[in-house]
Amino acid sequence: MDYTQAFAISAAGMTVERTRVDVAAINLANANTVQDARDGVYRPLRAVARTTGPASFAGLVDAGVSDAPGLSLPALPNVTVEAADVAPRMVYEPGHPFANTKGFVAYPGVDSAVEMVTMMSATRAYEANVSAMNTARTMALKALDIGGTT
16 A cells, blocks of 8 residues: 555645644734734734635545556645635724724734634644545554564
């Protein structure tokens, strides 16, 4: 059995989850930043994972069956960071230097609760990928031990 596929899948998952944690941390760090009208308001970011292979489960099964002799590695996700299209949060602060003519200041539309949940779920998923990789490594080492004694 080729364990490099299991390692590659876990590594791709860890890359996606690490990016999700990084993006959530950036969004939380910029949740209360204010910029003037020329530069615009910070737009929250989102980590988007996409695959280039078959989109449906049936497509994945068909692709696996067609490649049955070699059973190739499934399409791994590529993660990109994109700006979310979220309206800024308007706060009434007439004394603020960046307030508009009506006294409102535009803050980024970052929802702290959503970002914290994203960070926690990404951390748990990262830990699950580490556990899967460690299990595959242990299985590979045990297979070598068994194969070496015969």
